[in-house]
Amino acid sequence: MKPLISLIYASRSAEHFHEHEIPDLLKQARLANAKHELTGMLLYIGGAFVQALEGQPAMVEAVFGTIARDKRHTQIALITKEAIAERAYEGWTMSHKTLDPVEAGELIGETEYFTSAIWVTQLDSNRAKKLLSAASMRWKIEHRSGKYRALGRGA
Numbered sequence: 001m002k003p004l005i006s007l008i009y010a011s012r013s014a015e016h017f018h019e020h021e022i023p024d025l026l027k028q029a030r031l032a033n034a035k036h037e038l039t040g041m042l043l044y045i046g047g048a049f050v051q052a053l054e055g056q057p058a059m060v061e062a063v064f065g066t067i068a069r070d071k072r073h074t075q076i077a078l079i080t081k082e083a084i085a086e087r088a089y090e091g092w093t094m095s096h097k098t099l100d101p102v103e104a105g106e107l108i109g110e111t112e113y114f115t116s117a118i119w120v121t122q123l124d125s126n127r128a129k130k131l132l133s134a135a136s137m138r139w140k141i142e143h144r145s146g147k148y149r150a151l152g153r154g155a
């Protein structure tokens with residue numbers, strides 16, 4: 001089996017970046033990630049990003065290098081980079097959720113956490129993992145119910 005790593009970082013979106021630009025960003029990221037066999041999740045929380053990227057080490061490193069130079073965000077803080085036995089986001093070239101800061105706090109059981117001005121530079125790996133895992137559970141549920149709704153309509 002090929003070795004896999006997972007990398008998580010947080011960053012603040014640039015002043016000129018607006019939420020409505022996220023679909024374009026995701027489109028670009030998903031095409032490139034499919035090519036590089038990368039999977040992951042991108043959260044957008046009140047003007048900040050938290051992203052998990054997973055795949056083969058060289059690919060993750062290379063793409064993270066590109067992402068880190070991207071002018072659409074600043075204050076990039078690497079939170080973890082570690083070997084993983086299996087992908088947490090298998091089949092998702094980049095899932096995404098926009099959360100408001102209170103909602104994000106609720107997902108980690110600390111309502112106020114993401115309302116502070118400094119969390120982006122201080123987010124630790126435990127909180128980041130808890131947040132990503134709770135957000136991805138929601139994402140899965142929403143996608144599944146979306147599919148069922150679509151099936152229901154057609155029936």
Ligand SMILES: Cc1cc2nc3c(=O)[nH]c(=O)nc-3n(C[C@H](O)[C@H](O)[C@H](O)COP(=O)(O)O)c2cc1C
Nearest residue numbers: 028029030032033049063066067068070072073094
């Ligand atoms: C918050 C954020 C997340 C991004 N995520 C990815 C990603 O998962 N994969 C990817 O290839 N590019 C991602 N990008 C885009 C890259 O930074 C870069 O624009 C893209 O890889 C194209 O680079 P190139 O013009 O050098 O080919 C992201 C950019 C931002 C600002």
